[in-house]
Amino acid sequence: MSGYGIEDLVYILPIVFLLVWALVLVLVEAFTKRPDVTMLLAAFGLLAAVTLSVIQFGTEATAFKEMLTVDGYAVFVYMLVLASGLLSLGLAYDYNRRMGWARGEYYILMLFSIAGAMLMASAANLIVVFLALELLSIPLYVMAAFVPNDASSEEAGLKYFLLGAFAGGFVLYGVALIYGATGATNLMDVVAAALGTNSPVMLLTGAALILVGLGFKVALVPFHMWTPDVYQGAPTPVTAYMAVVAKAGGFAALFRVFIAAFPSVSADLTPVIATLVVLTLVVGNVAALAQKNIKRMLAYSSISHAGFLMMAFVTYGSALYADAVTSLLFYLLAFTVTSFGSWAVVIALEKAEGKGLDFEDYAGLGKKYPMLSAAMLVFLLSFAGVPPTLGFAGKFFLFRTVLEAGYAWLAIVGVIMSLVSAFYYLRVVRFMYFEQGDPEVRSEPVLNLVTAITVVGTIFLFLFSGPLLAWASEAVLALI
Amino acid sequence: MVAIEYYVILSAILFTLGIVGVLIRRNAIVIFMSIELMLNSANLAFIAFARQYNELNGQVFVFFVMTVAAAEVAVGLALMVTIFRTKHSIDVDQLSSLKG
Numbered sequence: 196m197s198g199y200g201i202e203d204l205v206y207i208l209p210i211v212f213l214l215v216w217a218l219v220l221v222l223v224e225a226f227t228k229r230p231d232v233t234m235l236l237a238a239f240g241l242l243a244a245v246t247l248s249v250i251q252f253g254t255e256a257t258a259f260k261e262m263l264t265v266d267g268y269a270v271f272v273y274m275l276v277l278a279s280g281l282l283s284l285g286l287a288y289d290y291n292r293r294m295g296w297a298r299g300e301y302y303i304l305m306l307f308s309i310a311g312a313m314l315m316a317s318a319a320n321l322i323v324v325f326l327a328l329e330l331l332s333i334p335l336y337v338m339a340a341f342v343p344n345d346a347s348s349e350e351a352g353l354k355y356f357l358l359g360a361f362a363g364g365f366v367l368y369g370v371a372l373i374y375g376a377t378g379a380t381n382l383m384d385v386v387a388a389a390l391g392t393n394s395p396v397m398l399l400t401g402a403a404l405i406l407v408g409l410g411f412k413v414a415l416v417p418f419h420m421w422t423p424d425v426y427q428g429a430p431t432p433v434t435a436y437m438a439v440v441a442k443a444g445g446f447a448a449l450f451r452v453f454i455a456a457f458p459s460v461s462a463d464l465t466p467v468i469a470t471l472v473v474l475t476l477v478v479g480n481v482a483a484l485a486q487k488n489i490k491r492m493l494a495y496s497s498i499s500h501a502g503f504l505m506m507a508f509v510t511y512g513s514a515l516y517a518d519a520v521t522s523l524l525f526y527l528l529a530f531t532v533t534s535f536g537s538w539a540v541v542i543a544l545e546k547a548e549g550k551g552l553d554f555e556d557y558a559g560l561g562k563k564y565p566m567l568s569a570a571m572l573v574f575l576l577s578f579a580g581v582p583p584t585l586g587f588a589g590k591f592f593l594f595r596t597v598l599e600a601g602y603a604w605l606a607i608v609g610v611i612m613s614l615v616s617a618f619y620y621l622r623v624v625r626f627m628y629f630e631q632g633d634p635e636v637r638s639e640p641v642l643n644l645v646t647a648i649t650v651v652g653t654i655f656l657f658l659f660s661g662p663l664l665a666w667a668s669e670a671v672l673a674l675i
Numbered sequence: 676m677v678a679i680e681y682y683v684i685l686s687a688i689l690f691t692l693g694i695v696g697v698l699i700r701r702n703a704i705v706i707f708m709s710i711e712l713m714l715n716s717a718n719l720a721f722i723a724f725a726r727q728y729n730e731l732n733g734q735v736f737v738f739f740v741m742t743v744a745a746a747e748v749a750v751g752l753a754l755m756v757t758i759f760r761t762k763h764s765i766d767v768d769q770l771s772s773l774k775g
Contacts, residue, residue, distance in 0.1 A: 322736050329743045336750050340757065349758045350770045356751050357706055357767070361697050363747075364713030367740060368690050371720035375683065378728045380736070428772075 199259055206258040206265045209247040209273055210313050216240035217306035224299035233299030234288055237306055241280045248273040257319060261381055264319040264451075267670035271524055272316035272447045275531055279439045280309045282535045282645055287432035289639035290542050294430070296343055304334035305436065312444035316451070321370040321380040321405075324448050328366060328412065331444050332359045335437050339429040345548055351428025358421040362411030369404030372397050373456075382455040389459045402457045402464065406449070413445035413501050415471050416478040423482075426494035431545055434490060435538030438497045439531045446504055446527065450520055453511050461512020469509050469605060475502030476612040483619045489541055489552050492619060493534075496578060499616060500530050506593055506609060510600040517671050518599065522592040524667040525660075529577070529589030532656065536649030537574040540567060543636050543646070551634075557623055558632025567636060568627045570650040575620040577653045580613045585653045588660040682723035689716035703758075703765040707751050714744050 204211055220240070224233045248270055256265050284302065291297040311331030318324040336359060340352020374380050376397040377388035392398055411418040426434045457464070479499030486492040507523035510516050544560075545551045560568040577586030590613060597606045626632075656663060689712055696709025718737045725733025755765050762769060 322739060326739060326743065329746070333746055333750055336754065340754055344761060346758075346761050347772050349754070349761055350772055353703060353754045353758050354767075354770065356747075356754055357697075357703065357710070360707070360710045360747055360751065361713075363743075364690075364693065364710055364717070367714060367717040368720070370736075371686075371717040371724070374733060374736075375720060375724040375727070378724070378730075380732070 203258040206251075206254065206256045207263055207317065209244045209251065209277075210310050210317070212247055213240060213244045213306055213310045213313070216243070217303050217310070220299070220303045220306065224303060228299070230291070230297040230299040230301075231288075234284060234302050237302035238281060238284050240306060241277050241284070241309070245274065245277045245281075248277065261383065262320040262323050263314070263317045265317060267672065268447075268451065268520070268524075269313075269316045271667065271670040272443060273313050275524075275527060276309050276312040276316075276440050276443050279436065279443070279531055279535065280305060282649070283432055283436040283440075285641045285645040286435055286535070286539055286542055287430075289642045290430070290432050290545075293637065293639070294342070294548055296341070298341075301338065301341060304338050308332075308334040308338070308436075309440065312440050312447075315444040316447035318448055318451070319382050319455070321373060321382070321385070321452065321456075324405075324452060325363070325367050325370055327444070328409075328448070329363060331441065332363065332412070335359075335433075335441065338433045339425060339437070341433065342430050342548055347428040347549060348430060351425045354421050355425040355429070358411060362408045362418070364408075365404045365411070366408030369401040369406075369408060372401030372404065376401060382452065385456040386458065389457070395460075398457075399460050399463055402453070402460050403467070405452065406464070406467075409445050409449045410471065413442050413449070413504070414498050415501055415505060416475040416498065419475070419478070419498050419501075422498055423491050423494040426497070427488060427490045430548070431490065431538060431542050434494075435535055435542075438493075438538070439534050442497070442501060442504070443527055443531070446523065450508070450511070450523065453508070454516055454520070458512055465509055465512060468505065468511075469602070472502050472505045472509065472605065473608055475499065475505060476608060480612045480615045480619075483616070486619070487553055489554065489557070489623065492554075492623075493537060493541070496616065496619070497534065499612065500526075500534075500578075502612075503590065503593060503609065504530070506597050506605060509602055509605060510596065513600055515596065515600045517668070518596045520671045521664065521668040522589075522596045524670060525664055526589035526593050528656075528663065528667075529585040532649050532652040533574050533577040533584070533586050536570065536646060536653060537578065539642055539646040539649060540571045540574065543567060543639075543642055544634060546635065554623060554626045555630075555632070556634060557626040558630035558634070560626075560632070560634050560636075561628035563634060564636050567646070570646050571627065572624055573650050573653050575623055579617040579620045581617075583654060583657050585657045585660075588657050588664075592660075592664060679723050679727045682726075683720060686716040686719040686723065689713075689719065701766050701768050703755050703767055706767065707748075707755075711744060711748075714740055 314327035336356040342348035483495035507519040510519040577584035580590040693713035721733040
């Protein structure tokens with residue numbers, strides 16, 4: 196039995212680099228205590244990791260005795276979470292200084308968590324899924340509670356921690372049961388052994404427990420209770436970060452694990468998944484209607500988007516799953532760009548920690564800050580799925596796949612729920628343009644840059660939906 | 676030798692107790708202990724299955740899980756200490772400033 200070679204490390208170089216870089220930054224921060232230096236170095240590390248990922252385009256390899264896979268699917272998610280990391284650095288930089296608690300550890304924790312999300316996309320072994328999930332989550336618990344002496348941030352951190360660890364327990368016990376049923380945790384060996392297993396109940400229970408655990412992470416109803424509280428209490432840049440990266444990591448692992456390892460239980464799980472999707476869409480959208488706080492509204496909106504993303508999952512046992520994963524990746528991209536944009540506007544209006552977050556605070560924004568409110572309008576339309584925005588293209592491809600797979604009723608539920616969502620998104624628009632008010636917005640360069648990038652991305656990438664979809668579908672080919 | 680099934684059943688019981696503990700207890704530390712019980716029940720299952728298949732993987736996983744559990748303890752207890760300083764309580768029913 197041979198050990199591991201240097202080529203194993205080379206295959207996962209973006210992740211290795213990011214982790215080593217984060218460790219170096221721990222030392223840099225300890226000796227210099229200059230948060231802005233750490234932030235710049237963290238941004239540099241993310242850019243370097245992006246470069247390393249670009250080099251990996253077209254790689255098809257497994258590393259560390261098939262514990263990790265590097266393929267187009269993984270690299271797509273790498274790029275997505277690394278870009279998210281850069282955007283959230285931009286959001287956090289001005290915000291943390293304005294609120295007076297800029298600390299370098301914040302950026303270091305974020306690098307660790309991004310490495311965890313990248314590992315989730317690459318994980319080809321169930322135990323690696325668990326370890327990557329914890330690497331993604333544990334830094335996030337700290338980041339959620341990052342505001343010093345602030346009861347709501349601490350409360351958000353503790354709630355997130357308790358429910359996240361609870362969910363981790365489910366995933367782990369699921370892995371243990373699958374190990375028991377098949378004698379393997381490697382996805383390829385699991386799928387081979389699953390066909391001849393003499394304990395299908397144990398296999399099914401294990402798969403269901405993993406679904407529950409990851410469902411907690413990506414905030415599917417009925418495992419979503421923590422989401423509104425944590426999103427509201429956590430500092431806004433952290434909320435923006437976890438809304439996207441925790442979802443991207445969770446869905447990336449969910450799809451790879453279920454498509455690669457559990458096609459044999461798809462007939463049993465598909466009705467459960469369809470139920471979860473409908474519940475998530477209905478509860479997420481209806482509860483969002485009743486919100487008055489913009490962070491809570493966006494929290495429920497992100498729950499509903501988890502429902503949309505999960506729609507792709509009902510087809511996982513059918514021949515169409517490649518299309519489904521393609522539309523999932525595309526929708527994830529659309530959600531990422533739109534979500535960061537909307538959070539950037541929220542941060543621009545947040546006066547002090549937790550202040551300036553009600554709909555009333557948006558009154559009069561259209562008259563006083565036409566550019567900012569136009570940007571918000573674009574993001575809200577993209578969330579609701581109105582052309583010409585990226586969100587429309589995402590929903591379009593997703594519904595098309597679901598229709599082709601023969602789930603017409605599910606597509607109809609999706610369309611109805613998109614209409615419902617338009618109500619609460621347009622309520623913000625009404626406040627911005629048709630109510631009187633005098634909002635105060637700070638113009639901060641990095642934040643404005645993030646807003647500009649995302650608003651351009653939301654519209655401009657829509658025009659390039661075709662090539663982007665082709666890229667996503669090429670990425671998925673490797674998964675088959 | 677005790678049959679493998681008994682270990683698996685015991686681990687399932689421990690796992691269920693852990694879930695029940697998380698759902699009904701209100702003290703954050705006790706909730707956290709229940710989560711640890713869930714992780715350890717998975718450890719027991721891993722060991723039992725490793726014995727059944729006569730291979731080492733399952734036993735090695737336990738070390739990974741213990742490491743993760745230790746990392747969670749560090750973060751979790753730190754969070755509880757900070758919240759106790761602000762609120763003088765770690766009763767999760769009193770964590771209700773976030774609502775809507």
